[in-house]
Amino acid sequence: MCGIVGYTGVHQAAPILLEGLEKLEYRGYDSAGIAVSGTDREGNPCIEVVKAKGRLKVLCEMTDNGRSVHGCCGIGHTRWATHGEPSVANSHPHYAKNKRIAVVHNGIIENYQEIKEKLIKEGYVFTSETDTEVAAHLLDKYYTGDPVDAICRLMVRIRGSYALGILFQDRPGEIYAVRKDSPLIVGRSAEGNYIASDVPA
Numbered sequence: 001m002c003g004i005v006g007y008t009g010v011h012q013a014a015p016i017l018l019e020g021l022e023k024l025e026y027r028g029y030d031s032a033g034i035a036v037s038g039t040d041r042e043g044n045p046c047i048e049v050v051k052a053k054g055r056l057k058v059l060c061e062m063t064d065n066g067r068s069v070h071g072c073c074g075i076g077h078t079r080w081a082t083h084g085e086p087s088v089a090n091s092h093p094h095y096a097k098n099k100r101i102a103v104v105h106n107g108i109i110e111n112y113q114e115i116k117e118k119l120i121k122e123g124y125v126f127t128s129e130t131d132t133e134v135a136a137h138l139l140d141k142y143y144t145g146d147p148v149d150a151i152c153r154l155m156v157r158i159r160g161s162y163a164l165g166i167l168f169q170d171r172p173g174e175i176y177a178v179r180k181d182s183p184l185i186v187g188r189s190a191e192g193n194y195i196a197s198d199v200p201a
């Protein structure tokens with residue numbers, strides 16, 4: 001088991017994501033990470049990813065409790081490794097080239113090996129040993145401007161269990177989420193909307 005959180009709203013996302021992940025620590029984990037939609041120095045949309053092996057405390061220290069990562073929309077993850085050792089490279093979020101799409105995943109993609117081999121032949125470069133990374137590259141392959149269409153095509157392609165939180169760089173302020181056989185809930189409020197693996201977050 002691991003934890004997923006997501007927040008989009010009027011507040012800075014990173015501190016909220018870290019607080020949410022803390023509330024999911026009881027589920028167990030070996031590494032943690034966040035991805036936040038923001039803007040680069042020229043004002044263009046960009047996704048910033050920060051990951052750390054070990055306790056959540058390390059990620060909090062790296063980001064000054066989230067204060068050094070700017071943007072009001074993001075996703076976070078605590079990982080319980082099933083494919084690939086606990087490491088920074090294997091921790092989530094995973095992302096497609098140029099960080100145009102970022103993904104957190106809870107569960108197992110059973111047919112990842114065959115998908116990975118095909119994607120490598122098509123020129124995709126993998127930087128982790130996880131099953132999850134195929135989801136980021138498949139979304140990159142399928143995404144032509146319609147997130148729901150790309151996610152539907154992804155769901156047809158992958159087998160296994162999953163809860164996914166997804167950011168698209170060109171859709172700032174939006175989080176996409178999908179689940180099959182892994183828990184994921186949605187919370188709504190006037191100040192923002194959330195996804196989480198469990199109620200405490």
Ligand code: GLU
Nearest residue numbers: 002079080082083106107
């Ligand atoms: N199977 C994925 C991995 O090994 C996700 C594990 C999890 O649910 O934390 O990275």
